[in-house]
Amino acid sequence: MKNRIERIFEKEDEDIDAIVILNSxxxxxxxxxxxxxxxxxxxxxxxxxxxxxxxxxxxxxSRLEEESAKKADMPVHTISKTDEREExxxxxxxxxxxxxxxxxxxxxxxxxxxxxxxDAEIVDVxxxxxxxxNIKDEEEIERLSEACRIASKVxxxxxxFIKPGLKEYQVAAEISYRMKKLGATADAFxxxxxSGPNSAEPHYTSGNRVIQEGDFIVLDFGALYxxxxxxxxxxxxxxxxxxxxxxxxxxxxxxxxxxxxxxxPGVEGSKIHEVAQxxxxxxxxxxxxxxxxxxxxGLAIHDxxxxxxxxxxVLQPGMVYTVEPGIYxxxxxxxxxxxxxxxxxxxxxxxxxxxxxxxxxx
Numbered sequence: 001m002k003n004r005i006e007r008i009f010e011k012e013d014e015d016i017d018a019i020v021i022l023n024s025x026x027x028x029x030x031x032x033x034x035x036x037x038x039x040x041x042x043x044x045x046x047x048x049x050x051x052x053x054x055x056x057x058x059x060x061x062s063r064l065e066e067e068s069a070k071k072a073d074m075p076v077h078t079i080s081k082t083d084e085r086e087e088x089x090x091x092x093x094x095x096x097x098x099x100x101x102x103x104x105x106x107x108x109x110x111x112x113x114x115x116x117x118x119d120a121e122i123v124d125v126x127x128x129x130x131x132x133x134n135i136k137d138e139e140e141i142e143r144l145s146e147a148c149r150i151a152s153k154v155x156x157x158x159x160x161f162i163k164p165g166l167k168e169y170q171v172a173a174e175i176s177y178r179m180k181k182l183g184a185t186a187d188a189f190x191x192x193x194x195s196g197p198n199s200a201e202p203h204y205t206s207g208n209r210v211i212q213e214g215d216f217i218v219l220d221f222g223a224l225y226x227x228x229x230x231x232x233x234x235x236x237x238x239x240x241x242x243x244x245x246x247x248x249x250x251x252x253x254x255x256x257x258x259x260x261x262x263x264x265p266g267v268e269g270s271k272i273h274e275v276a277q278x279x280x281x282x283x284x285x286x287x288x289x290x291x292x293x294x295x296x297x298g299l300a301i302h303d304x305x306x307x308x309x310x311x312x313x314v315l316q317p318g319m320v321y322t323v324e325p326g327i328y329x330x331x332x333x334x335x336x337x338x339x340x341x342x343x344x345x346x347x348x349x350x351x352x353x354x355x356x357x358x359x360x361x362x
Contacts, residue, residue: 004132005036006055011128012100019100019125020093022048022110030105031227031299032129038139040226042068046085049074050092060088089117100125130304134296135318140228141342144298144320147230148340148351150182150223155234155354162361164213164238168193168206171219179223188222188229189301199235199334202291202326213239216333217361222301229301231322232352233338237360245335248285248327249358252335255279255325259293259307263323263341263348267315269307276325285327294322297340319343320351 008019021036023029025045034040036049036057047061047069058075069076079085093099097120101111104126115122136144154175161174172193179187193206199218211217220233235252237245255276262272273293280289292308295301297320305313307321324338337356341348 003055004137005051005057006053008051008125008128008132009053011131012125014098014100014123016053016098016100016123016125017096017120018093019051019102020048020089020114021051021102022089022106022114024107024110028105028107028110030102032102032105032133034227034299035129035133037069037072037074039068039072041071044069046082048085048089058092060085086113086117089113093118093120096120098123100128102126102129104130133298133303134305134313135316136298136320136342137318140298141318141320143226143228144230144340144342145351147184147188147223147225147228148232148353150179150184150225151188151221151230151232152352152354153182154178154221154223155219155232155352158219158234159236159359159361162211162217162236162238164211166211168195168198168209168211171211171217172206172221175219175221179221182223184223184225185227186224188224188231192218192220192233194218194334195238197331197333200328200330200332202328202334202336211238214242215239216245216335218334218336220336220338222297227299229297229299230340230352231297231301231324231338232340232354233324233336234354234356234359235335235337237358239360239362241358241360245333246358247283248329248335251280251283251285252325252327252337253356253358255289256323256337256339259323259325260339260341260348260350263315263343264346265315265317265343269305269311269313269315269321270309272307272315272323273309276323280325280327285329288327288329289325290328291326294324294338296321315343317343317345 326336328334
């Protein structure tokens, strides 16, 4: 199988001599650095990697990251001073005619360093990188699957923990603790633990609100495992569920099931969103589904593509997406059900397997 670097170059129409990934300081560290090198340890601020059409690459990094960098199957050039970075770029780029950069992740400062090191034409290859990263290889799917296993197990366990009187942030902290106990490196993103009216905010995180009888509680979280991320959402009801809460939940579940049934190679991502939207809009909850159906996940939690009316993508085997319809009613509450899937040759496999039947917690 062609390696990741060769696949990126194959996406390009231009005759490019090399692709340069040059990191700045966090958070401006291009995750494509890890995609190309395969490294799972290290921060690699100020580091770089140059990739070539034959699939080979070489790393430049500081002495701080030298031992981590040596775990990659490629040459490592170690620098001790800042000006040595420019010297390395001058040496490697001087005789090249056309260089590709990932402009969507490249800071202006890093661009100036590349521009000052060569007279070569510089072209943007960010689309080719995003398209390549959107189709996961076997190793990536294994890491994503483990991240999903960890998150799914914690979602199951949390039903025994949540009860009236807890604060939202206490639930979020417990989720993080349990994921790390199961092998997660960290949270994949800031955990959402929203209750009552707060659950109507799709990107709420957590706060001081005390969980009460009659609340929806939405838990949206994920595990980071070897740099790959999962993203799961489960919604519970505290105490007795009202008829309206039950109708909301069952509508969201039906919307997700309809979307999952449609996923297979060759289908446009926007059409899958439309199916879920139609299920919700055919009910009393029309207009309360306010976001895209899902997004790709991988090294980033939003990894460059999505199942949305605004994204032009046709599904292919190896793509990994969230499927997360929701209903959000201000001052009342919200429901979201989210799973991670990988597109297969004939349909999809669901990577998150936590129970999603309507669950009422006492």
